[in-house]
Amino acid sequence: VVTNEQLGQDEVTDYLSVSFSSTDYVSHIFGPSSLEAEDNMLRLDRTLAKLFTFIDKKVGLENTLIVLAADHGAAEVPAYLSSLGMKTDVVAPKEWDKAPSMKALKKQFGFDTALIKSYFHPYIYLDRDLIATRKLSLEQVQKAVAMEVSKFDGVALAVTSSNIESGNTPDDYLHTLVVNNHSKNRSGDVYIVLEAHRFVADMEGLTVAATHGSPWGYDTYVPLIFAGFNIDDDTIYDRVSTTDIAVTLSAVLGIKAPSGAQGKILEKVLDTD
Template sequence: MLKNVYKNTRRFNYPITLSFMLMGICGAVQAEQQPPKLVLQITVDQLRADLPYRYQDRFVKNGFNYLFDNGVVYKDAHHPHANTETIVGHVTLATGATPATHGLIANMWFDRKAQRQVYNIEDDNYVLLSKGASVDKDTEIDPTQKAANVEGRSPTNIIGSTFADELSISTNGKAKVFGVSVKDRGAVSLAGHSGKAFWFSKQAGEFVTSNYYYQAYPSWVEDWNDKGYIKQFAGTQWQLLNKKDTYLFGNDDDKAWEMDMAGYGRTFPHAFGSASSKYFTTLLTVSPVGDEMTVDFAKALVKAEDIGDDDITDYLAISLSATDYIGHFFGASSLESEDNILRLDRTLADLFEFIDEHVGLANTVIVLSADHGGPEVPGYLNEKNIYGEYVPRTDWEQSDEVKAVKKLLRINERLVEAFSPPYIYLDMDTIAKTDFPPAMVQDLLVAELNKREEIFTAIASHKLESGNFPDTPVYQAVFNNHSQGRSGDIYLVFKPHDFINDLEGLTVTATHGSPWNYDTHVPIIFVGKDIAAKNVNRRVETIDLAPTLSALLNIKAPSASEGKVLVEVVDR
């Protein structure tokens, strides 16, 4: 059974020294100008902005409610790009730039030079330090990992600097900079080029890194891995935190659309199985254990690396992945999602209590956001008489639309080189053998694709590159996602509530990745030193987060940052 580590009797301490009390007005002003000892950036994977408010009546005092009560809460914050996937959102938060600039346009994209799909942070120049930590292609639930061919990892595909990089630059490398997550891309992206990143290997059952960061593990990492944190969950189950009749979705524990993997089941309790099961570590991450484990590792990092123990601001990014995996398995409106949010609240409270003890919340700036939101499951919507359906994955080369264009252009060879959602890549060698320019071929295929019922719009890349497209939010979001050399020739936008749920052969319950509000809407909350609590309903964007942190610390913004400084955070 999962443990509730939150202590209800604990109160946060805000130590005020006698010298501070005697300072007077001038001294107080100087104290306010002192930078924080720590910037703690928390990214909750697939945390749609409305979800915490659904269950706030059952939150503990110092989890989400600590943020809501003490922070600047932006209630209308959105990602400005169309392909709302994990790496895209993380790097946008880190750089303050859109994917059109930072280059991470998708979890995977088709590389024309390599003639294959590439994984966003793959790098064969840097191998993992742990033996047996490679991706298990039979048990990995993350289809982007499952399809990756290169096992090395680094941030080299990120174009431009991140906030973490700029903090390192401004302190001549003296700031301690770390990123931690279950997902490699969640840790690597936020740690930037200059920090250190650790992530959980389901195959090895431990936190790992690559030799981009270290030539050998620090002793504290080996100690954490050796203690066998995950072994305590062998033979146990994910059980409900509270009585079933107290849940909003208490009567909805068994839905036909929910995913059952390796006997995990569609109803509570969900059994993790034995430690020897090849699915054991995978199933742990499809539960609140994944986040509890990540926070436990982060605590060890804070203590071992002396985070926040001097006058130089340190940076710790923690990306929590359980909400995403649970959303993919069971959907946002499910009993599993509800219980997870309640447990996440307690995990945050535990983390904040720890930070208060070891650094001091009065010396810490916390910013919480998400890499993307998430859709409702079509079956759930249909129960409410709302349209929504799964879109079958299509072999576009064999589709009627492509065949029609090939017939018109008298093309006998392959026209579609690859489909890496949301992009169709055309075969430029085939087009070069015709008398038709690529732009015309794109336009002809777009006209055919737009006849399909499930497609809201198909957008040709040449329109984006020329700036010749309608001034609408959807087109602008697709433009913000377009990076020449990585993006495909045609971007497919499906209708609201329609999405492909077959990802590289893995059928899931729900999948994000659209430009629609349910996928773009995320929380942005700043809490900490000299930040006055306020709710803000003005629409802001996730590209605003990194430049705001930079302004707060009086350092330059990331090199390609496009966002605006959020004045409510920095104004005194």
Template sequence: MYRTLITIVVVAFLPSIALAQEDAQDIRLVVQVTVDGLRADLLQRYQDSFSHGGFHRFMERGVWYTNAHHMHANTETIVGHATLATGAHPSEHGMIGNAWLDRVTGHLGYGIEDSEHPLLPVPGFGGKGQQIDPSQAIAQAGGRSPRNLLATTFGDELFKTNNGRSKILGISGKDRSAVAMAGHFGDAFWFSTSTGAFETSEYYFNSYPDWVTEWNSQRPADVAIGTLWELSTPKESYLLAENDDRPYEVDLKGFGRVFPHRYGTPEDGLYYTQVLLTPLGDELTARFAETAVHAEGLGQDAFTDYLSVSFSAVDAVNHLFGPSSLENEEIMRRLDQTLEQFFAFLDQEIGAEHILYVLSADHGMPEMPEFMAEMGLSTARNYNGALKDALNANLAAEFGIQDAILQFFRPYIYLDRQAIAAAGLDKRAIERSIVDDLESRDGIAIAMPRNPFPEQIGDFLEGPIRRNFHPQRSGDIYVAQAPYSFLFEAGAVAVMHGSPWRYDTHVPIMFSGPGIEPQVVSRQVSTVDVAITLSNLLGTTIPSSAAGQILDEVVR
């Protein structure tokens, strides 16, 4: 088990953190909820169908920031989670994408893979499900850890401030979400789409805690084998009732495009992926988190603990069916119910007066390109592999160089710098050719090199692209698709976020807890504001690279 603890000289010790805000003096647990792929406007679209104690806990009894945005360009899962956790931009926390090219090895690498800390085998579980997540599919190593995260998180600073007495825990349906939010000092668990168990790695544990082993031994993810995912209320009660069978939606190995959706079996290879993208996946995540809270004694002493729970089903549904599908409306209704039950459990277990809740999202989501085209917008689909081949062919014809592009994993093109130099070619001329080629294609908005061309300086996208840039990890050219156009790998993913456009950057930020006055705030705020606000409220050191501003409505 990997841990590095720094010896701290303590001048004066208090039994709990000294807080400036009287109402925050007895916060025993910070609960940070992240809804993967929750575009902010969906809360307003569906709010009339929500229960009183789920999302409405924030909308009616908390501070609700309706104009919150990520400020970076590559709106992917690990990028957004790391930003929420650290309060830093990707240029500083280093997670510039779910994956990037390792210039030393020449291979694409998954952002949290770590060969030195392999996955901890779950007793009694085996199997290898089919992987439809392109980022995880490229992982070379079986291990997972936060070692590539270059900044401290709020959880890290809370742990340090309380001299290791705070418990820090990250739980999610996805490994990269749990790892980013748990930070360097916390523990992380995530749902395995290979086995249906919640797993971890040797970075965190040498063996599973008894409560995790007991949870997994019940095999709760198997409850849906051979059953149906059905609508929870009559179809006519849904705003999007007619959006249930569109030709551009994905039928995931017999799961279907129309309600009811039929679960397969583990032998099919995609059963546990089907679990993850349905209400059952979010329900399992919440129930596992409840078990963790009770077993680990979170919120039961004077030292504030931290629990991050990231729900993954909204994002998974969006990728296959789109955010304006009947499946999206149903998954949002069901997540609201899951949150209501989860919050009720926490309130009873710890006491609502002792809990600070915060809710946000790692990114938004575009509509299906075909859906927007039906309404009259010009859209296109482009695929990394096909573009790379076409660009390399054009460069060979123009400059006489083969495979000048080493890799194109959206959004970055990585050039073979050594080959270009060895051929005596001007790298800037190569970049100019690629940029002109890409920007002439339907569905591409901009292709911006590390050193932008004069006409690109001051562009609306220059700032977000720069905030996404890390010199050792980012590629040579950043490529952004046109609004509502598709740019990703060919495969099961039918719609993909990851753009700098507002539908991908726009996410909710909500706080609820003792002393927080209900209000709706429409001024623009940023996701980098969350961590520094938590640090100010709880009296911790500010995370190392935090770039945001304190949200006054929360701390005053």
């Protein structure tokens, strides 16, 4: 791409984004602290070294701003955490509809089939067609299901889509992450936040050793590295977000940030004093 598109060969700034996805798959299958993950990181380090050497020859690293980040972290393998004395286990949402409390709820609403149509983390999807046929209030059914599911082992929080869309959620860090995840046309009926170090060991039908998708620290802590192009050497300890990258790069270029960007400019990156 760099050669064929002649990136970095004129006065107009070019943007190149590369995803190294093997890190994600290796962590899922073997766990982030496995020897396989360690081997993969060493190989990634060598790959990056080759890439930067190539860029240096073609464009010059002094003319290149490098940003290294990740879209999420990962949970550790339950067996490893258990060896450290931590409470952890996988959760099986497919069994929730069979729980006695859910059977009682189905009887209350007159359901003779599954009330929970499917679970695609982090959402419970209810049988909306059946709810409509029974002329039930979707909001009331969502709230009833959320109340029961929140009592299940491994569940820390259950938030209905009705509450999210009406703005009826507490204004705290955890609920803010839940609200930010919601899309009215795609999201399910009840958003589930599992307890820390609890997760669903299923990824598109594949049983995995570890996964991600929670609001807890191990899932939201990722590297965010800016290098090259007059960036001073420094280590900064502050709460930042990967959504800050786009607006910060826009500030470096002196252009307007993307219309959908919601991050903040990382001023310390721009500080060259």
